[in-house]
Amino acid sequence: MNEAPRITGVLSPVVTPFKADLAPDPERFVRQCRWLLSQNVGLAVFGTNSEANSLSVDEKLELLDRLVGSGLDPARMMPGTGHCALPDSVRLTAHAVKLGCGGVLMLPPFYYKGVSDEGLYRSFAEIIERVGESRLRVYLYHIPPVAQVPITLGLVERLLKAYPAQIAGMKDSGGDWKNTQAFLDAFARGGFDVFPGAETFLLQGMRHGGAGCISATANVNPAAIARLYDTWQAADADAQQKRLDEIRGTFAKFPMIPALKAAVAHYGGDAGWSTVRPPLVALTSEQSRALVTELDQRKFTMPGLRA
């Protein structure tokens, strides 16, 4: 087997910069991704926190091309490629594989609610069959609070049986440790990589065979989260986790995506970063000030971000 090493560690669902006219800004995007890599954090671009579903497929293809064309390592990329429409998922997934991306993070089709595992199985199977690449590594994306369409143990079991090479793992953004543990217990020893969807469960996850985490706040606090991943067996691991939870707690007092962008704007000295696409709304200046005040009190910094 000549198999590429799996993506592990801490990944950021990279926030997507928009220009004033709401077009994606590839230059800011490349710069941000380069900085995240320098902080030892991988690129789960086109995630929920990336406003990925607010982007057209063409916009995502172009941004991904720009990242790879700028010399960033595709092996460190796990773009989100799951859409409601089968041809959209196939198109972006196939392109990601062609570019050499280390994996893809795949939402289930999320418009219809209460769909069966049989229907979800067919969705993922059709994408895998149509992409038709042995190099494809799919990470299933469980985020019931947003997508409202869950990834179940039974679905993973069936997909792993049919596509053992392609089904590589999952991101669990359900926020329920018991669910994460159930997937770890069932599948982690078989090489199925489980990423908790927040650093909240990073230490607990590592202690139970987790693969790292993919977290919103890895956009703003990457180095510290990556350090805990690297040193989770160290004596100060619990203290590190506590500190991570405090920073995340500050962000969680605000709408998360606008707050992440407000922090990048403030600590990076680039006000344009605060722009979001509708239906999201940027923080008010009062909210931004309150966020920054509390972060400053916590001695939060984003070293190396400012150009």
Next chain:
Amino acid sequence: MNEAPRITGVLSPVVTPFKADLAPDPERFVRQCRWLLSQNVGLAVFGTNSEANSLSVDEKLELLDRLVGSGLDPARMMPGTGHCALPDSVRLTAHAVKLGCGGVLMLPPFYYKGVSDEGLYRSFAEIIERVGESRLRVYLYHIPPVAQVPITLGLVERLLKAYPAQIAGMKDSGGDWKNTQAFLDAFARGGFDVFPGAETFLLQGMRHGGAGCISATANVNPAAIARLYDTWQAADADAQQKRLDEIRGTFAKFPMIPALKAAVAHYGGDAGWSTVRPPLVALTSEQSRALVTELDQRKFTMPGLRA
């Protein structure tokens, strides 16, 4: 004012036919739409029952072009054009206006949950501004059981104030008559057309100033629903409504979209119609038989459908 007459009456969220390879089938689609028009039912193509969100924007553009290119009247069309991503909504909406469609039915962006009315206002406003056509007629699509993102009274009020020419009405698929009535009471006299999302509320709607209905089962029972719209003040209106409810009740015992397609397949003598795209799953042959048996017992027919 040289204003085109508004779309009113009964519209069908036309089921989308797929070939065996799951590609949309434009020929079957045109034939079905032509039949629906012959039954006095308008074409709300690309609705929830059309599996619209399982189609790429390119696929929808092509299907719409085929309908208009086949000589079907665009003034009788109200395609669904609302997507999660702003550029997708703008692209399909602009194309629909250019083709002369009587209106567009617009879902709010539905990935993020718990978004603010401010964010939804900006979504709809951006689309209207970017399309930039005085001919545009937007029907807002309220379907909380699926989209999970509601259209509120306050949002409609604000949009009507800013875009009185473009905001033409809504479809209320919430299944809650009190909500439909609240919108009728608040806006119907001002020329805002409220379409209940099922014929269940057709008669009640007409008695309170409604504009018709846009209903799943108008795919299979179009003439009878259109007749109640035309004769809602007749002595037998309540009896008609009861009969409509019985037929709908039979379909509602099964997953609705596969059941509609199974009925078109059976009564049209064209088995290929039963195909759905994942994540939906076609009825089993047992389910299809049970559906048809009950419909036959109710003396249900689809006159003129068989080629």
